[in-house]
Every structure is written in C-alpha cells, then in structure tokens.
Amino acid sequence: MKDTLFKSDKINGKFKFDEKVAGVFDDMLSRSVPFYSEVQQMVADLAGKYYIEGSKVYDLGCSTGNTIINLCKSIKDKNAPFIGVDSSEPVINRAIEKIEGRGLSNRVDLVCSDILDLDLSDAGIVIMNFTLQFIPPHRRLALLKKIYAGLSKGGAFLLSEKVLENNPETSDLFIEKHYDFKREMGYSExxxxxxxEALEEVLIPFTMEEEFDLLKEAGFKNCSVFFKWFNFASFLAVKD
Ligand SMILES: C[S@@+](CC[C@H](N)C(=O)[O-])C[C@H]1O[C@@H](n2cnc3c(N)ncnc32)[C@H](O)[C@@H]1O
Known part of the structure; x- marks a missing residue:
C-alpha cells in the first residue's frame, strides 16, 4: 500500500511504529531510504560470507521481514536459526504473514520484544538496519556491548544508519540531498x-565518528564502512 500518512494537513504527532505505519511500511522504506534494496542485498551477501556454521542469525528491528527473507537465500545452511526481533506488534505481524507466505516459517523465529530486553547468544551474524537510531542514545553502548558479547569469534555485526557529519554545513547539505531523493520518489514538501517533525527526538542520528567510537568502545576493533550515500551509512564490524 502507498504511504500517504503525512499527506493531509492533520497533525500526526510523534512517529510511532503503529498499525497505520505497518500498513504502508514497505512502500515507506523503499521511497525514504536511498538504495534500500541494494543495501539489503549487500547485507545478505556479507551475512552469507561471515556466517559461522551452526550459529544463530539475529535481525534486530526486523520490521516486515525483508532482510530475513534475503538472508534465507544467502545463508545456504537450512538449519541456521534465524531470529527476527521487533517491538512493534503490527509491524512484526506483517513479517509473520510474509515469512509464512514464502514457506519460511520453519526456518525463522519472530519475536515481539524490545531489543534492550533481549538475551543474545552464539550469534554468527547480528544485523541492525536503520534501528539503532531509534534506541535512546544513552542505551546504545550497553546494547552494542551485549551484541559484541553475544557474537562468536569471527562473527559479524552489520549496522545501517542515518548519519551526520562532523561539519554541520556538510550535514545540512547531505540532509537536503536526502530530501531531494524523497521529492524524486514522489513525496510532497x-x-x-x-x-x-514527527521524527524529531524519535530518530536521533549520530555522526560517523560517534558510530565508530561506539563500535570500538563496545569491543569491535575491526570496523569498516561498506556503503555510504550522503547521510546514510552501513558498517561491518567483525569480532576478532
Ligand atoms: C526503520 S525500521 C527497520 C527497518 C528494517 N530493519 C529493514 O531493514 O527493513 C525500525 C524498526 O525497529 C523497531 N524498533 C524500534 N525500537 C525498537 C526496540 N527498542 N526494540 C525492538 N524493535 C525496535 C521498529 O518497530 C521498526 O520496525
């Protein structure tokens, strides 16, 4: 369904992952996140490369299940346990429908839970696509430390985020490029x-430097950027 949630003059209030958002979420993601499907493919490809036989694969903030569906193709091990976690019931219900529709229910466990309350263990791959940015900043380091502790040696953490630059002028320019992208995708002013306005204080982006510092402080020594487009970036962090 097409995303027209912000089309009317009515006040929407703060952004929430509710039933209305769930109904249009796939359209919203593909028209709001530049190179969304390419990033999904890159994540699936890297996950396939770093997957450790017998380990678990977590997608934290799995939304409607797009990443997990791609992972089921790139990770060939039919016994690999896939765990998708999302705190929004309406959103994860879409994932359940999609995963069932593709006959993948026997491979995927979908959990409606706050990531902050989750216990991770024996993970070969942990993915967080455009979700850390919604976690309160003061809780991010503890979450990343938990992810690092839950990963097996040689396992990978794949993180995609909206980001800022150190220079505010460059940041503003990159944000404007993102608005240009949304205009091209048919969104009105x-x-x-x-x-x-709805996302203010809900989605709180960090600078590239802050993201790297956070990853390093959590324990990851081996961190790289595998995708960057103006104010969007994807990171690969491997546990040595
Ligand atoms: C932008 S969406 C993620 C998109 C998805 N990863 C993808 O690539 O298609 C952010 C998701 O994170 C979920 N979320 C936000 N905060 C969360 C939390 N504390 N625990 C679990 N899920 C959370 C939201 O419900 C939403 O589905």
Missing amino acids: LEISKKR
Whole structure:
C-alpha cells in the first residue's frame, strides 16, 4: 500500500511504529531510504560470507521481514536459526504473514520484544538496519556491548544508519540531498516536513565518528564502512 500518512494537513504527532505505519511500511522504506534494496542485498551477501556454521542469525528491528527473507537465500545452511526481533506488534505481524507466505516459517523465529530486553547468544551474524537510531542514545553502548558479547569469534555485526557529519554545513547539505531523493520518489514538501517533525527526538542520528567510537568502545576493533550515500551509512564490524 502507498504511504500517504503525512499527506493531509492533520497533525500526526510523534512517529510511532503503529498499525497505520505497518500498513504502508514497505512502500515507506523503499521511497525514504536511498538504495534500500541494494543495501539489503549487500547485507545478505556479507551475512552469507561471515556466517559461522551452526550459529544463530539475529535481525534486530526486523520490521516486515525483508532482510530475513534475503538472508534465507544467502545463508545456504537450512538449519541456521534465524531470529527476527521487533517491538512493534503490527509491524512484526506483517513479517509473520510474509515469512509464512514464502514457506519460511520453519526456518525463522519472530519475536515481539524490545531489543534492550533481549538475551543474545552464539550469534554468527547480528544485523541492525536503520534501528539503532531509534534506541535512546544513552542505551546504545550497553546494547552494542551485549551484541559484541553475544557474537562468536569471527562473527559479524552489520549496522545501517542515518548519519551526520562532523561539519554541520556538510550535514545540512547531505540532509537536503536526502530530501531531494524523497521529492524524486514522489513525496510532497508537506509530507517531507511533517515526517521530519514527527521524527524529531524519535530518530536521533549520530555522526560517523560517534558510530565508530561506539563500535570500538563496545569491543569491535575491526570496523569498516561498506556503503555510504550522503547521510546514510552501513558498517561491518567483525569480532576478532
Ligand atoms: C526503520 S525500521 C527497520 C527497518 C528494517 N530493519 C529493514 O531493514 O527493513 C525500525 C524498526 O525497529 C523497531 N524498533 C524500534 N525500537 C525498537 C526496540 N527498542 N526494540 C525492538 N524493535 C525496535 C521498529 O518497530 C521498526 O520496525
């Protein structure tokens, strides 16, 4: 279904992953996140490369299940346990429908839970696509430390985020490039500005430097950027 949530003059309030968002989420993601499907493919490809036989694969903030569906193709081990976690019931219900529709229910465990309450263990791959940015900043380090502790040696953490630059002018320019992308995708000025207001204090991006510092402080010594487009970046962090 097409995302028209911010089209009317009505006040929407703060952004929530509710039933209304769930109904249009796939359209919203593909028209709001530049190179969304390419990033999904890169994540699936890297996950296939770093997967450790017998280990678990976590997708934290799995939303409607797009990443997990790709992972089921790139990770060939039919016994690999896939665990998708999301705190929004309406959103994860879409994932359940999609995973069932593709006959993948026997391979995937979908859990409706706050990531902050989750216990991770024996992980070969942990993915967080565009979700850490929604975690309160003061809780991010503890979460990343938990992810690091739950990963097996040689396992990988794949993180995608909206990011800022150190220089505020460059940051503003990159944010404007993102709005250009949304205009090209058919969003109106009203929709763009209303969504921006709704996301204020809900989606809190870090700078590239802060992301690297966080990863390093959590324990990851081996961190790289595998994708960057203006104010979007994807990181690969491997546990040595
Ligand atoms: C932008 S979406 C993620 C998109 C998805 N990873 C993808 O690549 O298609 C962010 C998701 O994180 C979930 N989320 C936000 N905070 C969460 C939390 N504390 N625990 C679990 N899920 C959370 C939201 O419900 C939402 O589905």
